[in-house]
Amino acid sequence: MRINRNYLQLPENYLFSEVAKRTREFQAHHPEMPIIKLSIGDVSRPLPAVVVQAMKQACSEMGASKTFRGYGPEIGYPWLRTAIADFYQKQCGVKLEADEIIISDGAKSDLSNLLDIFDPQATVAMCDPVYPVYLDTNLMLGRRPKFFRATNANNFLPMPNESVVADIIYLCNPSNPTGVCYNRAQLQQWVDFAREHGSVILYDAAYACFVREPELPRSIYEIDGARECAIEICSFSKMAGFTGVRCGYTVVPKSLVTADGVSLHQLWQRRQSTKFNGVSYIVQRGAAAIFTEQGLTAVAKHLAYYQRNVQMICQTLDKLHWSYVGGKNSPYVWVRCPGMRGAWEFFDFLLRETGIVCTPGIGFGTAGENYIRLTGFNSYANTRAACRRLLDLRQKKKR
Numbered sequence: 001m002r003i004n005r006n007y008l009q010l011p012e013n014y015l016f017s018e019v020a021k022r023t024r025e026f027q028a029h030h031p032e033m034p035i036i037k038l039s040i041g042d043v044s045r046p047l048p049a050v051v052v053q054a055m056k057q058a059c060s061e062m063g064a065s066k067t068f069r070g071y072g073p074e075i076g077y078p079w080l081r082t083a084i085a086d087f088y089q090k091q092c093g094v095k096l097e098a099d100e101i102i103i104s105d106g107a108k109s110d111l112s113n114l115l116d117i118f119d120p121q122a123t124v125a126m127c128d129p130v131y132p133v134y135l136d137t138n139l140m141l142g143r144r145p146k147f148f149r150a151t152n153a154n155n156f157l158p159m160p161n162e163s164v165v166a167d168i169i170y171l172c173n174p175s176n177p178t179g180v181c182y183n184r185a186q187l188q189q190w191v192d193f194a195r196e197h198g199s200v201i202l203y204d205a206a207y208a209c210f211v212r213e214p215e216l217p218r219s220i221y222e223i224d225g226a227r228e229c230a231i232e233i234c235s236f237s238k239m240a241g242f243t244g245v246r247c248g249y250t251v252v253p254k255s256l257v258t259a260d261g262v263s264l265h266q267l268w269q270r271r272q273s274t275k276f277n278g279v280s281y282i283v284q285r286g287a288a289a290i291f292t293e294q295g296l297t298a299v300a301k302h303l304a305y306y307q308r309n310v311q312m313i314c315q316t317l318d319k320l321h322w323s324y325v326g327g328k329n330s331p332y333v334w335v336r337c338p339g340m341r342g343a344w345e346f347f348d349f350l351l352r353e354t355g356i357v358c359t360p361g362i363g364f365g366t367a368g369e370n371y372i373r374l375t376g377f378n379s380y381a382n383t384r385a386a387c388r389r390l391l392d393l394r395q396k397k398k399r
């Protein structure tokens with residue numbers, strides 16, 4: 001049997017299973033100390049009521065012969081694409097045609113499926129540490145990516161240089177796992193670099209909704225020239241609690257064309273209409289409800305809830321004098337393991353002393369070997385309890 005042997009080269013997906021295993025073992029030995037997960041990479045707040053209402057309504061329509069709908073447009077219903085285009089205009093002054101927005105079942109699928117429209121020999125560059133999907137989907141194709149390292153020395157915001165010239169460049173902004181965010185001037189450098197080298201930027205904006213500082217960009221299309229080199233991938237997962245509902249979208253501008261005039265928008269549309277039959281009507285109705293006044297108010301509340309958690313985590317880290325980045329425009333905090341400890345060693349220390357579960361940075365790449373990732377996705381009560389336990393470490397140290 002001739003299988004894709006590249007799958008055998010994939011690093012074992014052992015990070016989360018190892019975290020779960022160590023957590024289970026700890027819990028078995030310390031039933032008196034309930035663990036608190038500050039490792040959660042999933043949302044915990046329920047769907048906005050207006051979204052649920054819209055989906056119920058859509059469900060009823062599907063059950064009546066007059067309003068039943070079968071296959072919808074492969075690239076999504078126009079009313080949802082228009083709602084997203086209007087949102088871009090209002091939120092960051094970016095003008096998109098509804099036609100440039102293609103609805104999908106989420107960012108993870110799009111990030112991996114987009115690779116279909118590029119040459120199998122195309123070269124890729126991405127950050128280290130990185131969202132593992134970018135790396136693994138390329139390894140599956142037998143590619144060996146180049147990395148730009150996010151370190152203390154570059155404020156965790158690596159800038160382009162000749163060593164990362166590639167056909168495809170991944171940017172995640174604000175970043176998972178580090179929680180930092182490029183500003184417009186920095187993104188401008190990436191866009192200029194991409195245009196100079198004929199690269200495409202795959203811009204993952206899954207966390208754009210967490211950007212609070214007004215001087216920071218919410219979309220790559222706020223940057224001059226991005227319409228000629230960038231594809232933006234976004235999702236309602238983190239923004240509106242859609243991780244279990246599944247809906248996202250990808251923006252491929254019509255002005256994004258190869259040197260010989262081939263439109264990437266055409267290719268992506270062709271790819272999607274051949275291999276995908278679109279997102280369910282019910283889900284798209286739910287997604288459209290996000291952009292109503294009620295929906296946007298509910299989303300703002302959710303985001304504020306997570307932001308309060310992450311702010312509390314940052315204040316706690318400040319008191320402990322542990323150095324970290326992120327948290328300000330992101331649900332993620334990237335914490336330097338105090339005392340130069342390795343990520344797993346520090347993971348064990350935190351679990352043992354506080355019952356807190358974190359994510360070892362090494363799971364995102366070698367640049368994460370002395371870091372852990374904390375998130376604001378747990379409940380307020382649990383996050384507050386975790387912060388108290390962290391502060392108690394100071395007392396323990398003195399004793």
Ligand SMILES: *Cc1c(COP(=O)(O)O)cnc(C)c1O
Nearest residue numbers: 106107108131176206235237248
């Ligand atoms: C959560 C996340 C996504 C969203 O993925 P979906 O498939 O839409 O749920 C995309 N990119 C990053 C970096 C993420 O962390």
